[in-house]
Amino acid sequence: MAALAAVAVAVLVACGVYLVLRGRTFPVAIGLSLFSYAVNLFLFATGRLVSGAPPIAGSGGPTADPLPQALVLTAIVISFGMTAFVITLALRAQGELGSDQVDGRADTPEEER
Amino acid sequence: MNHWLIAPLLVPLTASVALLFATGGSPALRRTLSLAATAALLPLAILLVLQADSGAVCSYRLGDWPPPFGIVLVLDRLSALLLLVTAVLACCSLLAAIHGEDRRGRHFHPLFQLQLVGLNGAFLTGDLFNLFVFFEILLLASFALALHGHGRERTRAGLHYTVVNLAGSSLFLVALGLLYAAAGTLTMADLAVRVAAAPADDLLLHTAALLLLVVFGLKAALLPLHLWLPGLYAESGGAVAALFAIMTKVGLYALLRVFTLIFPASTGAGGAVAALLPWLALLTLAAGAVGVLGSRGLRLVIAWQVVVSAGMLLAGIGLGNLAGISAALYYLAHTTLVTGGLFLLTELISTQRGTTGDRLEPGPPVRQPTLLGGLYLLGAMAAAGTPPLSGFIGKVLLLRAAPAGGTAWLWAVVLTAGLVALVALSRAGSTLFWKTEGLRAEGGGARPLAFAPVVVLLGAAVVLTVCAGPVTRYTEATAAQLLAPAGYTGAVLTREDRP
Numbered sequence A: 001m002a003a004l005a006a007v008a009v010a011v012l013v014a015c016g017v018y019l020v021l022r023g024r025t026f027p028v029a030i031g032l033s034l035f036s037y038a039v040n041l042f043l044f045a046t047g048r049l050v051s052g053a054p055p056i057a058g059s060g061g062p063t064a065d066p067l068p069q070a071l072v073l074t075a076i077v078i079s080f081g082m083t084a085f086v087i088t089l090a091l092r093a094q095g096e097l098g099s100d101q102v103d104g105r106a107d108t109p110e111e112e113r
Numbered sequence B: 001m002n003h004w005l006i007a008p009l010l011v012p013l014t015a016s017v018a019l020l021f022a023t024g025g026s027p028a029l030r031r032t033l034s035l036a037a038t039a040a041l042l043p044l045a046i047l048l049v050l051q052a053d054s055g056a057v058c059s060y061r062l063g064d065w066p067p068p069f070g071i072v073l074v075l076d077r078l079s080a081l082l083l084l085v086t087a088v089l090a091c092c093s094l095l096a097a098i099h100g101e102d103r104r105g106r107h108f109h110p111l112f113q114l115q116l117v118g119l120n121g122a123f124l125t126g127d128l129f130n131l132f133v134f135f136e137i138l139l140l141a142s143f144a145l146a147l148h149g150h151g152r153e154r155t156r157a158g159l160h161y162t163v164v165n166l167a168g169s170s171l172f173l174v175a176l177g178l179l180y181a182a183a184g185t186l187t188m189a190d191l192a193v194r195v196a197a198a199p200a201d202d203l204l205l206h207t208a209a210l211l212l213l214v215v216f217g218l219k220a221a222l223l224p225l226h227l228w229l230p231g232l233y234a235e236s237g238g239a240v241a242a243l244f245a246i247m248t249k250v251g252l253y254a255l256l257r258v259f260t261l262i263f264p265a266s267t268g269a270g271g272a273v274a275a276l277l278p279w280l281a282l283l284t285l286a287a288g289a290v291g292v293l294g295s296r297g298l299r300l301v302i303a304w305q306v307v308v309s310a311g312m313l314l315a316g317i318g319l320g321n322l323a324g325i326s327a328a329l330y331y332l333a334h335t336t337l338v339t340g341g342l343f344l345l346t347e348l349i350s351t352q353r354g355t356t357g358d359r360l361e362p363g364p365p366v367r368q369p370t371l372l373g374g375l376y377l378l379g380a381m382a383a384a385g386t387p388p389l390s391g392f393i394g395k396v397l398l399l400r401a402a403p404a405g406g407t408a409w410l411w412a413v414v415l416t417a418g419l420v421a422l423v424a425l426s427r428a429g430s431t432l433f434w435k436t437e438g439l440r441a442e443g444g445g446a447r448p449l450a451f452a453p454v455v456v457l458l459g460a461a462v463v464l465t466v467c468a469g470p471v472t473r474y475t476e477a478t479a480a481q482l483l484a485p486a487g488y489t490g491a492v493l494t495r496e497d498r499p
Helices: A002-020 A025-045 A066-097 B003-024 B027-052 B077-097 B108-124 B128-146 B152-183 B188-197 B203-219 B228-235 B238-244 B247-262 B268-294 B298-319 B322-352 B369-384 B390-401 B408-434 B448-466 B468-483 B485-493
Strands: B058-061 B072-075
Touching: A002 A025, A025 A066, A025 B152, A066 B128, A066 B152, B003 B027, B003 B058, B003 B072, B003 B108, B027 B072, B027 B077, B027 B108, B058 B485, B072 B077, B072 B108, B072 B188, B072 B485, B077 B108, B077 B238, B077 B247, B077 B322, B077 B448, B077 B468, B108 B128, B108 B247, B128 B152, B128 B238, B128 B247, B152 B188, B152 B203, B152 B228, B188 B247, B188 B485, B203 B247, B203 B268, B228 B238, B228 B298, B238 B322, B247 B268, B247 B298, B247 B322, B247 B468, B247 B485, B268 B298, B268 B408, B298 B322, B298 B390, B298 B408, B322 B369, B322 B390, B322 B448, B322 B468, B369 B390, B369 B408, B369 B448, B390 B408, B390 B448, B390 B468, B448 B468, B468 B485
Parallel strands: none
Antiparallel strands: B058 B072
16 A cells, blocks of 8 residues: 555656646646645655554554644645635736746747647 | 733734725725734734743643644744744835735735734744644735736746745645654654654655755745745835745744754754755855846845845854854844835835836936935945944854854855945945936825835834844844753643643
């Protein structure tokens, strides 16, 4: 399970970083949200991966750590809000700058394929 | 428990919610409410400084959970000092904003208060995850404030700022996850105890410490993560830019807190970071100086001056001794207030220069040359660090703190950065006020009340000079408190004083 989680986090981070480095705002927004998914998965793993165990200490047997779950919930809410903000901002930038390049350059013909 | 600790969070938070409901109300009502809430922070901050100056570390346990399980707010000398600087700066920038800037968008006042919640919370919290949450609050408010009003350049700078900071937030979470996995706690005091007991070559802790350095370096605009700052500050409105003068200091505060409390240089991970800090400081200073020289507008000059000051502060922190940290804290109060004042002054100057704005090229003369020119001279002298003002004292303290031998680089770079700032600010001043090419002044002058916040903020340089004795005594006591983290951890982790 640990290996699977590690591979999932790695793939998400790689895709996220690649997309964040793109030149247009939409891939950047997608990249940021992939990156935040990776972080959320990673936070889950910090409390050690166990399945089917109660998040209550002292019950005997294995327990799941509830704290990372609370952290992940907070992180999800924040990253959701931030993603919504970035998309709104990207739309406004498209309207005001007349292009969806992150540095606001006008589209050149060859970049339009 | 000392309930005053939570007041700097509750006052702006309540005001922010109330102002959201008052959006449809009259502008006068909103301004009064917002001003009252901000002004209330000032006596509150003074009270907290007086309490902290007794040397005791106060902790406030939310929900009265026994430590280290609950979330704590912690007040020590450092937090109190930053709360006071924030309160002064916020009052002045809000006073400047009510001359029209707050009318350019609908939600200026709630966002302004929310930004104060984030700032005060970041300075008070004693929990790393809470620090992340308050960072996000302050970032979200600052995103919206930076984009307040419209403009192509503003949108572009705002987009860069948002994307860079969101990536930074994700890295912060990764660092927190690593710390939790390695130490099993996120309360700063508890972390300090456990990291000190951990083996010096713990790889997870090393990674976490270096990631935290990257994240806080991004917030503090340290090289090479400083490129979001000049564009953003130069394109924001005057009052917003003035408030943002404290934002890079949040990053430096977090850096100082984490790398004195959790990862002091005596721990393995802290040692690795401490070795990096002086070099980062010198690079930041050098890059800032080049930026100051290359700027084509007054706002951009001041924005790059913020980068220079981040380098100065980091140089003090990087020295890692009592005198260095004390000098950095004195310089922090000075540079935050003076930079804020200069941003507000730039707004007044550029309004009176008509279409030329703050660009450094010949244009119409300003309507009130004596007053604006005098204030500019005062601000420029303080910012460049010429005698007799506080910038000079801060620099002398910093240079004296450098141990003899092996610090020639620090002297050379700090003094060169000061010279470059002097050249750039005098060139900017002579262009703005004297190269008028026989044109006549356009438009009217500003009302006397509009000068009040500028006078207060730039006057702070004079006050800090006159009161340099008591202020440095306070900053030295602060540095001593920071360098003895046992007092902090002891105060937070004891289970005493329960009713």
